[in-house]
Amino acid sequence: MRVKSRATLAVPAGQHTFKSGCKSTNKSTEHDEKSKSMSFSLLTGLRACAQQKDLYQVSRIHTELRNSGLLQKDAYFGNTLVSAYAKCGALMKAQEVLDGHPLRDVVSWNALIAGYAQHGRGKEALSCFHRMQSEGLSPNAITYACILKACGLMQDLHMGERISNEIASQGLLEKNVTLGNALVDMYAKCGALVKAQKVLDDLPIRDVVSWSALIAGYAQHGCGKEALGCFNQMQREGLSPNSITYACTLKACGLTQDLHAGKKIHDEIARQGLMEKNVVLGSALVDMYAKCGALTKARKVLDELSVCNVVSWSALIAGYAQHGCGKEALGCFHQMQWEGLSPNAITYACALKACGLTQDLHMGERIDDEIASQGLLEKNVVLGNALVDMYAKCGALAKARKVLDGHPLRDVVSWSTLIAGYAQHGYGKEALGCFYQMRREGICPNSITYACTLKACGLMEDIDIGERIHNEIASQVLLEKDVVLGGALVDMYAKCGALTKARKVLDELSVRDVASWNALITGYAQHGCGKEAVCCFQQMGSDGFSPNEVSWSALIGGYAKQGLAEEALNCFCWMQDEGTTPTAITFVSVLNACSHSGLLDEGQVVFDSMRLKYGIMPEKEHYTCMVDLFGRARHFDKVMRVIKIMPSSDYPPVCAALLGACRKWGDVELGRLAFERAIELDKCNPAACVNE
Template sequence: MNAEASAFVGLLRACAKKKDCCRGARIHADVLKRGFLDRNSHVAEYLVALYANCGVLPKAQELLDALHIRGVVAWTALIAGYTRYGHCQHALQCYDRMQQEGIAADVVTFTCVLKACGTLGDFDKGKQIHDLISKQNLLDNDVFLGTALVDMYAKCGALVKAHLALDELPCRDVICWNALITGYAQHEQGQNALDCFEHMQQEGLFPNAVTFTCALKACGHIGDINKGEAIHDEIMKQDFLREDLSLGNALVDMYMKCGDLAKAQEVLELLPIRDVISWSALIGGYAQQGQGQEALDCFEKMQIEGLSPNSVTLTCLLKACSSIGAADKGEKIHDEIVRQGLLESSIVLGNGLVDMYAKCGALAKARQVLNDLPVRNVISWSTLIAGYADQGQGHNAISCMERMQQEGFSPNAVTFTCLLKACSSIGATEKGEEFHDDISRQGFFKNNVALGTALVDMYAKCGALAKAQRAFEELPSGDVVCWSALIAGYAQHGYGEKALHCFELMQLNGLSPDTITFSSVLNACSHSGLVGEGELIFDSMTREFGIKPNVEHVASMVALFGHAGHLDKAVEVIQKIPSLQSSPAVWLSLMGACKRWGDVNIGQWAFEQAVRPLMNPILT
């Protein structure tokens, strides 16, 4: 290569590095004028590299295709450009063409191709590249190639393979470990990520900001707040928060996911810099924990700082409004979404709006929003169907399903769960059976306990107890909620003995009853007059299972004793639990029993206890 050609190559490399396409185009024109494109392949290859690096990929491809001799530099530059700008399938096609032309890939080529495989999740292609690299012993002295290999397997979800690839590398650095830790964190294998975090330090490598960010994400996934606090302390020692906003956001998110909302807010307020992502993490955490007002308060503080919400913030705010029934605030969020024109590009926001109005009981508004959405999917419809089912409007829920199907959407497991609940609310056994057939045909029961529970609950509430029992027995597995639904069905329809039998079978199957199970079985005893059984079960709640009786449990026992004429025992149950003595349900149950047995004295006392909370404000 003569001096003039070398000068052109140097200029083109400088333009490519700075992504100065305008100056590069002028040099290209000068190269054409002097005839170097035909005479010097090196200049032509670096022109391809210039356009590829600047993202002008059609021009880079056109130039490469016109070359009489195409070397590894030009091919690698184009592959790198396609990969960098997200056209990974084109990158792999270029690699295949390069091989067909007999051009041997170098370390840089392989690094770029591995990145493309990782982005596409193309494990098979990535494995082929790994085999070629191993045959050529290219991993011996190149940590960048080793990192690309680990990263490819991690992004493909082949984490065991990624870990093995890292273990086999002759030399490792913090970036290589970060690739594996990131993979574990992204695939929610938090403990494995933290184990790698420890191993890396044992090798004498110190974590950087990326490592800490991924480790915090791992702590959040597994709820390990102690490890998260230790990492927080190390971050403070290194003073990383001063310059790394993403690390501060990861800290807020970790504390939120571990349930320490106060600490998350404290961390956010102490961050030297905050952005919309920081605030959205905090708002999302409060919304997730059902603390809607706190989420809305955070939003106001965020606005005071001059930050505008993005689609993630607004989605979290809609969830917050849903949790506290704040339809008026939700309407303001709706206005902001419309003002930013976000519904055109975010179906998640549209679904969030439908959900917010539905959960706030504004079903007409929810339906109107759904009708106006530019794009709808099965989640949009399922959200509205759920709203109608929750409000006991079963007929409207079923009508929505029919409209959904007319639009070409098929119900999924969530939709069917809501539809079964709708059938329960209106006693539509025949419609429920139709859904049962559809669910069985599509095989949804295999891995969905919630759907199986909804089916049992539907038959039980509709009084079709034999079908409820049969549906229960056909389920691949049943949890405590499913057992409780069956017990509740028997209790509701006066089959106390069968409810007790189910209660015993559930425990024989290794499942411990929860608060709802005890409510159902005590209700069964009350309706069937099973006094002795009810006493034993009530006593076992705290003694054997550590469950404190609630108002519903006590009211059932009062009704059970009262119905049998054991008013003294009913009074004794109430007096043992002072915290529940302010509940009207307990006293109403006792007064009903007193009326039945004509006990004026206890009845008068029960009445006085019931009205005392109402009288106290007047007396004070």
Template structure:
């Protein structure tokens, strides 16, 4: 268009900004913003201003979006919705609620879009009381009629907040239900460990003629895994395979592997991983972590080596499983090798979980001096789990001196950590330091 000598106007820029939002191209969006300013096009054009705001919000530049909202010459509820939606999508529920309150203070009435975003924000942070307040306002305005999205968002909010009876009640009163509505309820039951209820909902959904999708199957596989319902899980796996859903969906393939692992059917889990055309790390992680948790650490390490041989790069989750496996097998040298390779070879930054694994690894073998060295190499910011792991190792090996240091750090981080006091008292008692043991009190 520009090559043809035609100059873009406000409508053109709004369309291009929407395109930038959809592909999250913030660099292009910033260039468009600069050109809009140069041409002095914003003015009182609320549509163009909203397009800019939406672009920054969807690209994750929420501080810029917030600043822009404050300085827009004119704004409406769509402007606020763009910002609230941005905070919600990035999991910043508290900030979304603050924007919602400020919007109302400024006299803007929320729309169905606003309420949908706020319900999602409430669900993400477990803000049940606020979610109920929003629900009653929606009901008062009779917005549920013919609005399946808003109804589903309400079911999802109650389910995520653990209020499953209320989620069920809202669900039953919905004027219409689709697969997304059913998924919200099924996912809620599965997430709360109520696998039987999830399976019952799934059966009722099928009876009503609603076809399951990938999200449904993922939730049902999770429920089967939590219940150890291998037969039902296998049945779902076969249906997924029949629909050719497994070959291109990493989340679903991982859910299948995870279900078999939790049901103890490791041979089936391995077979699924072997047959996947996807070079994805997540299904392998599920298998490796499953073996490690079941005490089959040697199998976990074999899977890790096979994964590397296949050219699949490990991630942080992989190394947690591998380090745990090394710890349980007493393979300190191999564990240290894998720990060192994380950053040097695979560019994976160790987190607090990996450091805790290393302390457990050295602690099990009595190398408490090396465990202390690991702690010294940790980035700034202490964590109770690290010192608790070291304190437990000190009890095992009767190391009073290192134990005292670990205890001091533990109680500094949490004065009411009863486990730390009990461990330190036992360390003193084992060393026949009974007077010191008696002085250790919460």
């Protein structure tokens, strides 16, 4: 030990200094290694937090980076921090970091642009893109891909085409499949489907993402047939669909109501076990079956889903409502809430449609209150329209008008819905008033508006306004393929008694259906032109249109209105001989004919045949006809028996019919009771309702 110690002391001064310098270098190296380790740890932590969207930890690491001065030394730290905030959805914070970043480059800007695009904020993404270029930075392939996504979000086709031209001029598409896919997606979202298809066809490399983007575009814009064509072509090229492809293609099956193709896709999905935790795919299947009218299958799929959400339930509710099953739709609406899921605007709109179908005003009002409490109406025009429609269909027209007047986003659909409601309930004057107010607000009518307004003209027998609307329709060439509008024109002229014009319109229609023929038949019958009505009825059959029960009822109803009971009963027999089953509406027309002509025995036979022969339970309108029939014949004992067997006599027309009979035959006591009851049920003068 001593020798060693002496040797150490004998070392020359210069060598001793060298050793001392080595110690200093070792300390510096150790410091650098520690600094590198800390930097690596912070960067690794930042990326992990961004993946987990842990905003709290990202903020904590941000503080460490700022305190250590690393943000000022290396652009990589600032870029990663911008990206982390953007991925966490803290876009204002990401923008703030970038604005204060002295070393920002195209990577930093890309991170922020991607964040804005990812979170649906296309306008801000485009603004960042312009700022980046103003700083002299050139976009790269990643920038272009992100900005194309923003153009798709904004449906900014002009900007998208500019970017497309820049990409082409730089030859970036040749080896970049992501950029090609982004271009297809942008054009598809902007509705430029021909261009989207061309880009895809020209891509040197296309994959399942390219095809899915195009299929989604076609399906989104209602081109179901084209979407299915792309799906089949993709598979012919040897590419396997993924969950997104299947979801978009199922939407196309729903659009085209191609249940066969939808079932095949369902089998593929089941075979690959893709539905286990994929709620989007499950919802798409429910929606496809519902749109195809396979409601039992749609319900079965939903019941078997391991995870259901508000989208799945809304798809089923929409399907039931779309196919007229209002009761089932409301049942699903209640069950969804019972399972703890809160409805969204789409769910509410579908449930309101169901309320209109079932005329459940009480439930409709409850949903209205829920919507109001959540403030959903302020920016949702569809929901506002659904509310107007529900109130109109339930006959609460004052409430429908109030909703429309208070709706800041009312459009042609809102007005058309209210006009339809007024016309449907016989308020022609109010319907026409809405039509004119809509025009004063600068909103142009569409085919549905015109059809509903023509119905109002028919109610008012206002042929002048009807002709003016006809001229507008003709000037816009709307009749070419719109069979509903054509039928509405025929009906308007027929109701106004302009039967020659009605016939001329029908003869000139490029497309006509049973409804157009029915309108003319009804017009002839109601204006006493029985021969022409029957002739028209026969011509309809010779033109290849089979008369339906809406045709027979029109003919019978027309004869009934003219008091031609024998002709009405002959038509009724003819209808049955032809194998057409009468409906509840047909029986109302026949019973009215019997009532107005005093055919007691015939009326009783027809009434009894409803239940015994056809299994149709009499409704309040049928009972009213029988009260009127017996009342006109002074058979008050039979009148009282009919009233007693009615499920409910709380129906103003019944009291009005009885009151009319009492007035005719001078039965003061019974008349007084009928009058008091009528006043109690209906504040208007019931005597005015009697049609003798």
